[in-house]
Amino acid sequence: GAVVSQHPSWVICKSGTSVKIECRSLDFQATTMFWYRQFPKQSLMLMATSNEGSKATYEQGVEKDKFLINHASLTLSTLTVTSAHPEDSSFYICSARDGAGSSTDTQYFGPGTRLTVL
Amino acid sequence: AQSVAQPEDQVNVAEGNPLTVKCTYSVSGNPYLFWYVQYPNRGLQFLLKYITGDNLVKGSYGFEAEFNKSQTSFHLKKPSALVSDSALYFCAVRERAAGNKLTFGGGTRVLVKP
Numbered sequence: 001g002a003v004v005s006q007h008p009s010w011v012i013c014k015s016g017t018s019v020k021i022e023c024r025s026l027d028f029q030a031t032t033m034f035w036y037r038q039f040p041k042q043s044l045m046l047m048a049t050s051n052e053g054s055k056a057t058y059e060q061g062v063e064k065d066k067f068l069i070n071h072a073s074l075t076l077s078t079l080t081v082t083s084a085h086p087e088d089s090s091f092y093i094c095s096a097r098d099g100a101g102s103s104t105d106t107q108y109f110g111p112g113t114r115l116t117v118l
Numbered sequence: 119a120q121s122v123a124q125p126e127d128q129v130n131v132a133e134g135n136p137l138t139v140k141c142t143y144s145v146s147g148n149p150y151l152f153w154y155v156q157y158p159n160r161g162l163q164f165l166l167k168y169i170t171g172d173n174l175v176k177g178s179y180g181f182e183a184e185f186n187k188s189q190t191s192f193h194l195k196k197p198s199a200l201v202s203d204s205a206l207y208f209c210a211v212r213e214r215a216a217g218n219k220l221t222f223g224g225g226t227r228v229l230v231k232p
Contacts, residue, residue: 006161034220043208043222044162093161104150104169107220109161 002028002098006110013084014118020080021113023094029074030096034107035067038091050077084117091115120145122211124223132231137199139226141192141209151192152210152220153183162208168192179203199230 003026013019023033031052036044048058048069056069066088068080077096081088093112099105121144131137143149150169154162166177173185183194192209209223 004161043224046219049219091159095162104167105218106152106164106167108164109154111161112159114159 002096002106002108004094004096004108004110006094006113008113009111010114010116012116012118015085016083018080018082019084019115020078021092021094021115023077023079023096023110025075025096025098025108028096028098030077030098031074032097033071033077034095034097035069035077035079036093036095038093038112040091044093047079081115084115086117089115089117120149120211120213120221122209122221122223124207124209124226126226127224128227128229130229130231131199133201134198137194137196137203137228137230139194139207139209139228141194141223142190143192143209143211144190145211145213147213149192150212151183151185152212153177153181153192153194154208154210156206156208156225158205165194199228201230201232204228204230 005024007022033050035047038044046059047062048056050056050069050071052071058064071077091112091114094110095107097105097107123142152167153165156162165181166175168175168185176182181196207226210220212220
């Protein structure tokens with residue numbers, strides 16, 4: 001089946017530093033990837049949609065200058081949390097769609113990255 | 119706007135008993151429905167999806183779901199629950215009018231007791 005990996009699985013950083021999270025589709029090409037944020041005991045909140053070779057589309061309320069997304073290839077998207085602060089601590093999950101953008105495509109999710117900002 | 123409701127925060131069931139996790143949805147057009155499961159500190163694993171055709175969809179790990187258009191529901195079922203099925207389950211909907219984005223329900227925690 002389709003596999004999506006994320007790296008790192010967890011990271012602890014100091015306030016003010018930047019953290020980069022990688023998301024890879026291992027056995028399929030993904031023209032579209034998604035980044036979600038999940039708070040404890042809550043559902044997933046879509047942060048942005050990442051399209052290969054173009055700028056990401058951010059959801060309302062998500063700071064694009066703070067959460068930098070790059071989708072440089074069909075198998076890799078990165079999320080950089082710039083100047084991280086404790087309120088950015090969360091579980092970040094990426095997802096990749098396995099098709100050409102049809103409504104019937106299945107989204108496969110990475111294992112998540114737990115970010116803790118001290 | 120599309121939306122998904124999972125009315126139960128938690129479902130408790132004894133091992134070997136049937137398991138049902140409820141999901142209702144609201145869309146303006148044709149819905150595409152998905153179920154995912156999440157284990158602690160992990161991402162979501164795809165279980166099954168309904169696109170068109172047979173209302174009963176079979177998925178991974180013995181799970182199935184029934185699409186009911188008149189009741190706008192897509193309940194997840196398993197005939198005989200296992201302790202290892204204890205996890206967080208998410209229902210999601212997508213429609214073309216919403217830009218092909220997945221909208222998730224709030225999640226239902228399933229606890230299967232031995």
